[in-house]
Amino acid sequence: MLLDQVATRLNTTPEQLERDSLRVYLERKLRLTESELFLLAERYGVRTVFDLDAAVQAGRFHEPEAFEDYFRFDYLEGERESLRELLSQL
DSSP, X not given: OXXXXXXXXXXXXXXXXXXXXXXXXXXXXXXXHHHHHHHHHHHHTOSSHHHHHHHHHTTSSOHHHHHHHHHHHHHHHHHXXXXXXXXXXX
């Protein structure tokens, strides 16, 4: 199996290689998620999806223009928490 071959060449165990690889993958996904959240937050001048909702309710943004971003923001915040939880379990 390729995992065994790579682990042998890197002088590590397949289990350690798998765990390290998973950590790197999750950290990368977390960075990408956080960067997308940062871009959305900057676009609207908010920090959370709740802040964006409050800004729409206050009339700073029209709902149609922020509609898709609101749901994307909400999804990304949930994804960030899931990734953090998974990383903490490694």
